[in-house]
Amino acid sequence: xxxxxxxxxxxxxDDDQVSFAEATREAHDSxxxxxxxxxxxxxxxxxxxxxxxxxxxxxxxTARDVPVTPYAAGTSLEGNAVPAHAGIxxxxxxxxxxxDVRPEDFQLDVEPGVMGSAVDDAAGEHGLLFPPLxxxxxxxxxxxxxxxxxxGMQTVKYGEVADWVLELEAVLADGSVVxxxxxxxxxxxxxxxxxxxxxxxxxxxxxxxxxxxxxxxPAQIRGGRAQFETLDDATAAVxxxxxxxxxxxxxxxxxxxxxxxxxxYSGTDLPDRPTxxxxxxxxxxxxxxxxxCESVFAAHDATLFEVAEADAGMDELWEARKDLAYAMQSWDxxxxxxxxxxxxxxxxxxxxxxxxxxxxxxxxxxxxPCFGHAGDGNVHYSVLVDEDDPDAVERGEAAYRDIVExxxxxxxxxxxxxxxxxxxxxxxxxxxxxxxxxxxxxxKRALDPTDTLNPGKLFPETVDGHRVRDGDQ
Amino acid sequence: xxxxxxxxxxxxxDDDQVSFAEATREAHDSxxxxxxxxxxxxxxxxxxxxxxxxxxxxxxxTARDVPVTPYAAGTSLEGNAVPAHAGIxxxxxxxxxxxDVRPEDFQLDVEPGVMGSAVDDAAGEHGLLFPPLxxxxxxxxxxxxxxxxxxGMQTVKYGEVADWVLELEAVLADGSVVxxxxxxxxxxxxxxxxxxxxxxxxxxxxxxxxxxxxxxxPAQIRGGRAQFETLDDATAAVxxxxxxxxxxxxxxxxxxxxxxxxxxYSGTDLPDRPTxxxxxxxxxxxxxxxxxCESVFAAHDATLFEVAEADAGMDELWEARKDLAYAMQSWDxxxxxxxxxxxxxxxxxxxxxxxxxxxxxxxxxxxxPCFGHAGDGNVHYSVLVDEDDPDAVERGEAAYRDIVExxxxxxxxxxxxxxxxxxxxxxxxxxxxxxxxxxxxxxKRALDPTDTLNPGKLFPETVDGHRVRDGDQ
Numbered sequence: 001x002x003x004x005x006x007x008x009x010x011x012x013x014d015d016d017q018v019s020f021a022e023a024t025r026e027a028h029d030s031x032x033x034x035x036x037x038x039x040x041x042x043x044x045x046x047x048x049x050x051x052x053x054x055x056x057x058x059x060x061x062t063a064r065d066v067p068v069t070p071y072a073a074g075t076s077l078e079g080n081a082v083p084a085h086a087g088i089x090x091x092x093x094x095x096x097x098x099x100d101v102r103p104e105d106f107q108l109d110v111e112p113g114v115m116g117s118a119v120d121d122a123a124g125e126h127g128l129l130f131p132p133l134x135x136x137x138x139x140x141x142x143x144x145x146x147x148x149x150x151x152g153m154q155t156v157k158y159g160e161v162a163d164w165v166l167e168l169e170a171v172l173a174d175g176s177v178v179x180x181x182x183x184x185x186x187x188x189x190x191x192x193x194x195x196x197x198x199x200x201x202x203x204x205x206x207x208x209x210x211x212x213x214x215x216x217x218p219a220q221i222r223g224g225r226a227q228f229e230t231l232d233d234a235t236a237a238v239x240x241x242x243x244x245x246x247x248x249x250x251x252x253x254x255x256x257x258x259x260x261x262x263x264x265y266s267g268t269d270l271p272d273r274p275t276x277x278x279x280x281x282x283x284x285x286x287x288x289x290x291x292x293c294e295s296v297f298a299a300h301d302a303t304l305f306e307v308a309e310a311d312a313g314m315d316e317l318w319e320a321r322k323d324l325a326y327a328m329q330s331w332d333x334x335x336x337x338x339x340x341x342x343x344x345x346x347x348x349x350x351x352x353x354x355x356x357x358x359x360x361x362x363x364x365x366x367x368x369p370c371f372g373h374a375g376d377g378n379v380h381y382s383v384l385v386d387e388d389d390p391d392a393v394e395r396g397e398a399a400y401r402d403i404v405e406x407x408x409x410x411x412x413x414x415x416x417x418x419x420x421x422x423x424x425x426x427x428x429x430x431x432x433x434x435x436x437x438x439x440x441x442x443x444k445r446a447l448d449p450t451d452t453l454n455p456g457k458l459f460p461e462t463v464d465g466h467r468v469r470d471g472d473q
Numbered sequence: 474x475x476x477x478x479x480x481x482x483x484x485x486x487d488d489d490q491v492s493f494a495e496a497t498r499e500a501h502d503s504x505x506x507x508x509x510x511x512x513x514x515x516x517x518x519x520x521x522x523x524x525x526x527x528x529x530x531x532x533x534x535t536a537r538d539v540p541v542t543p544y545a546a547g548t549s550l551e552g553n554a555v556p557a558h559a560g561i562x563x564x565x566x567x568x569x570x571x572x573d574v575r576p577e578d579f580q581l582d583v584e585p586g587v588m589g590s591a592v593d594d595a596a597g598e599h600g601l602l603f604p605p606l607x608x609x610x611x612x613x614x615x616x617x618x619x620x621x622x623x624x625g626m627q628t629v630k631y632g633e634v635a636d637w638v639l640e641l642e643a644v645l646a647d648g649s650v651v652x653x654x655x656x657x658x659x660x661x662x663x664x665x666x667x668x669x670x671x672x673x674x675x676x677x678x679x680x681x682x683x684x685x686x687x688x689x690x691p692a693q694i695r696g697g698r699a700q701f702e703t704l705d706d707a708t709a710a711v712x713x714x715x716x717x718x719x720x721x722x723x724x725x726x727x728x729x730x731x732x733x734x735x736x737x738y739s740g741t742d743l744p745d746r747p748t749x750x751x752x753x754x755x756x757x758x759x760x761x762x763x764x765x766c767e768s769v770f771a772a773h774d775a776t777l778f779e780v781a782e783a784d785a786g787m788d789e790l791w792e793a794r795k796d797l798a799y800a801m802q803s804w805d806x807x808x809x810x811x812x813x814x815x816x817x818x819x820x821x822x823x824x825x826x827x828x829x830x831x832x833x834x835x836x837x838x839x840x841x842p843c844f845g846h847a848g849d850g851n852v853h854y855s856v857l858v859d860e861d862d863p864d865a866v867e868r869g870e871a872a873y874r875d876i877v878e879x880x881x882x883x884x885x886x887x888x889x890x891x892x893x894x895x896x897x898x899x900x901x902x903x904x905x906x907x908x909x910x911x912x913x914x915x916x917k918r919a920l921d922p923t924d925t926l927n928p929g930k931l932f933p934e935t936v937d938g939h940r941v942r943d944g945d946q
Contacts, residue, residue, distance in 0.1 A: 104821040149661035160659050178909040183884030184817035185849050186633050188622035188672050188892045191913045195668030199661050216718030245689035285757025344657035348577040376658050411656030419661045436651040440664045446919030
């Protein structure tokens, strides 16, 4: 399926803003979660450099029924940025400016293509930080974080990206430019279109500017790790720490398999046993808080609790934790991670969720390393299978679905921070129910009646298993 | 204008759930912000006792083009609960159960008619609290807080009500029941209908159940007040405290006029000068934080800084602060508060906003006491006028509009925590722009195409100044 994108040559864009070159199109046919063979070539790639450019392209594309799929770093996991119905890949990476920093209001304005780490850097010049920065911050953009409702290691203390977005400028499919939210820290003025756009995966609008909130850097930081003999001890310690109100800024768990893979990939020397990484932020009394956490962990038989002032050694551990996704991919050339992603459950179900995944691994004779933002009840799973072994694939698929179903059945979510994209569409109705998904569809049709924006995403395919655009139904 | 509500007798409801009695209808014709003469009688009052009841009423009303306006405590300020187009007042106060408390997940489920203070009480039984509880928590319901995107004194530290809502069950105009959000602390699954419904003032759906998040009670609490010779000193101290990153749980300012009125109403003996109330929450090191705040305030010539362990004396001060709305109303029998409400600005504009209001008071020879959640950049104004003096009313109206415009022009909002209702409709487009308000209207039409739910609210009247229902245009 291709669309006629020749109209792009007639728009008020520079020559270098439009490409029909195969190499360029191929660079926009997938994201990190796309399996070989599932790529979809866009018919053209457009590089807007301003809000006006985005508006021009969207208005023209909508008039011609040509799909537009926003793209930036391409580091999404669920196919969110794949141009499932071809058309235009709208590459926002040239809109990467930090437009304004207002430290007196803890705010900055950025374009969507700016990297998360650049936000943190710009904030750092004023002694501030962007607390919800995802672990992938150095390789993912603000636009992607907003589109996929991302979060990060510090979400356990500071909240999600969504909690730190004050205002969004965005372009609707018809080319109109809206401003959602306020630069005030709170507002009750009209519908909250800001949070409606956050997590809508580019299916409702294209974000062209974001005003983000910042926080002061804490005066005291401590970081380190704890180890446990058993996985059940580790998850019980995590649950207890959260339930006891330990004020922790990062609370991450990696299981023995993940530790093993991290060592192989990152050259760390983590013991191959369940490890919990922690970090504490405070202006006063941080060591009392560390001691409190240590006492909670001790009650769950921690075999090691090693926390010190944040230093380079700790940074290495964090790097290993951040690189786990790569580590899983490169562990065994014969094993491929099947649908890597995440679920999130209420914290009291966290240990059960991890245990369930491990039991499934045993039952199906699979390797399922788990890690994630434990303090949020978040589990990143990776079902590793030999894709040349159909039986293994079938068992892996079953295990994957069971893990996701487990989360949904316990009041949790099928995707904590990577969106629905293509990969999790089958779970949308299962999680929310028909009536709720129907309401979502009504919102989609209201703001994008021609289904121009990122068609095929988020909503389940309903016609004969064939990808259909929402407007077709 | 009246509607035929006789169909209510045929629905599956008990006799005592439907009332056509004039006294009952009169009890639902206004909210706290309604001026005498602006009341609107509903044609009937219905008391649902379950989600199914709400669904039954909405489906039937939509089929008959009868407006339905949700109602609970009636303590809104902007006419949010007034049945502007008559029809049914849907009184949710019978749905006031705390359904489930899950302290292990810091969660509870409540019906919409439960009082905010009852939420805090239920949480308190488990050593938890509901941090964003509005000052009006003992006289306002969870449904109202959610509908109006409320916040409270502790928002400066803990965020708004919206930040503590995990999941909402709600009924759309067609009677379908949706579940928005998740019981996981984070999700990126589908559109964020939860935050779309929060602050939608009952115009998109009727909330029938809310899962709220709770927090642990801090081990250390300190509270007290500071006084300043001048209002400029006080507001500069507030700005500096926020900008310096003082970890304060409450940061409230009342000006000299407000202090005077509080004394008269509440029997307190506040000096008639600008006073800043503070409260600090921490598990460790609270006294260091208090000292930090004191040093910041000292740099702005605080004449008093009195902070101690929270005790009954402090509670009295907080009560006086909470009762300020009453104090303004009863100050002078000849003076009426014109459009009492609030604005919010970025914190660096807070002092300017207060100064501007005071200059307007001088210019127009009016009394405009100001108070509010200073740490949020929030200003509650009350323009007091003698309503029998047309010239005073005109000057008062001009001052009111100028205060609101000031906030909008500085990137702030025309309403920080009381919604748009009827009162602030004229500012909606001014704040958000035509394209954004048009997008809001498209969402309204998508979810409530017949304009059944709370018609006449939020969106500006556009036809000859006559109240028209959204669907009419």
